[in-house]
Amino acid sequence: MTIVDAVAEPLPRAVIDLAALRRNVAHLAAIAAPAETMLAVKADAYGHGLLPIAEAGLEAGATSLAVLEVPAGLVLRRAGIRVPILAWLHGQDTEWRAAIEHDIELGISAVWQLEAIAAAGADRPAVVHLKVDTGLSRNGATREEWPRLVDAALALQERGVVRLRAAWSHLADASIADDEAALAEFRDAVAEAEARGARFEILHLAASSAGIRMPEARFDLVRFGIAAYGYSPFDDTTGTELGLIPVMRLEAPVVEVHVGGTTHARLAIGYGDGVPTLGIAKSAVQLNGRRCPVIAVEADAMLVDVGNQRVSVGDTAILFGSGASGEVTAEQYADWAETIADEMVTGVTARVPRVYVG
Numbered sequence: 588m589t590i591v592d593a594v595a596e597p598l599p600r601a602v603i604d605l606a607a608l609r610r611n612v613a614h615l616a617a618i619a620a621p622a623e624t625m626l627a628v629k630a631d632a633y634g635h636g637l638l639p640i641a642e643a644g645l646e647a648g649a650t651s652l653a654v655l656e657v658p659a660g661l662v663l664r665r666a667g668i669r670v671p672i673l674a675w676l677h678g679q680d681t682e683w684r685a686a687i688e689h690d691i692e693l694g695i696s697a698v699w700q701l702e703a704i705a706a707a708g709a710d711r712p713a714v715v716h717l718k719v720d721t722g723l724s725r726n727g728a729t730r731e732e733w734p735r736l737v738d739a740a741l742a743l744q745e746r747g748v749v750r751l752r753a754a755w756s757h758l759a760d761a762s763i764a765d766d767e768a769a770l771a772e773f774r775d776a777v778a779e780a781e782a783r784g785a786r787f788e789i790l791h792l793a794a795s796s797a798g799i800r801m802p803e804a805r806f807d808l809v810r811f812g813i814a815a816y817g818y819s820p821f822d823d824t825t826g827t828e829l830g831l832i833p834v835m836r837l838e839a840p841v842v843e844v845h846v847g848g849t850t851h852a853r854l855a856i857g858y859g860d861g862v863p864t865l866g867i868a869k870s871a872v873q874l875n876g877r878r879c880p881v882i883a884v885e886a887d888a889m890l891v892d893v894g895n896q897r898v899s900v901g902d903t904a905i906l907f908g909s910g911a912s913g914e915v916t917a918e919q920y921a922d923w924a925e926t927i928a929d930e931m932v933t934g935v936t937a938r939v940p941r942v943y944v945g
């Protein structure tokens with residue numbers, strides 16, 4: 588009997604440099620100190636993979652984790668992670684009791700959420716972070732609703748149903764003036780809650796942007812997301828300029844070469860893998876040390892112009908990475924595609940294997 592090896596379909600891959608992640612987190616934690624560092628691992632750690640990123644971030648100095656929803660928090664708990672985990676996006680199907688009994692701390696924006704906690708009948712108090720909207724208008728009690736939310740939390744604390752851990756909010760990062768107005772609004776809301784009898788263990792407001800550039804917004808804890816992955820939260824500065832290293836390198840093998848007046852290479856990666864279709868005329872990939880303009884992006888492949896250089900099937904093209912091999916970063920690719928680095932890395936779809944190094 589003859590055994591014929593099936594030729595494995597060549598795959599793109601996202602190489603995740605955990606050493607870079609650790610360096611970024613350590614760098615940011617040093618900037619934020621004495622405030623603590625919470626690492627935002629929402630959206631599968633911005634596409635980098637929830638668990639490996641959470642573990643590496645905690646090794647490097649993060650002391651807590653932020654997820655959007657309870658299920659991601661439960662995944663972290665099941666993996667044995669014991670640090671504080673904050674989840675703040677809740678719906679009608681939120682598993683309140685499981686969250687509380689697995690010590691997932693809960694961001695709370697509305698009285699109905701406190702009522703759901705009271706009805707959950709958990710075996711311990713829920714640890715809650717009351718969220719006030721300071722202008723972003725996305726999740727968080729409005730200033731009109733805030734007193735009622737605080738009073739409801741205080742009443743439940745009295746009954747041992749909740750423990751008031753924090754007051755917090757999120758900045759829009761639209762402009763320095765906006766963030767300063769939001770900071771004042773936040774201080775005001777905290778003072779109002781305190782006047783009603785609330786005693787918060789901690790306050791937190793800043794994400795990457797204010798965590799880096801607005802010391803007065805750091806309070807007790809900074810929730811770092813995008814900067815930890817190596818990208819700048821600012822339009823006027825790159826991650827590299829901030830001393831950060833992009834963590835993800837997106838690469839794809841050459842699967843076909845068409846030699847003609849100019850040589851075209853077909854890469855095994857396309858929009859089904861998260862490659863943007865916007866800005867194709869401006870985009871380029873790095874192949875054998877050279878920038879090669881993108882000609883077309885299809886569902887599972889893309890075509891690049893390799894000029895007159897020699898290219899072979901099996902060579903690896905880099906779409907974006909740390910810049911160490913002359914490739915662009917996700918920030919540059921995002922500029923071509925008229926988006927942001929967050930969306931570039933988070934948009935790499937699940938069918939692209941994540942490969943961990945470092």
Ligand SMILES: *Cc1c(COP(=O)(O)O)cnc(C)c1O
Binds near residue numbers: 793794810813
């Ligand atoms: C995503 C998010 C963060 C992290 O934001 P970055 O700008 O990526 O640092 C922090 N806090 C909340 C509430 C978030 O949703």
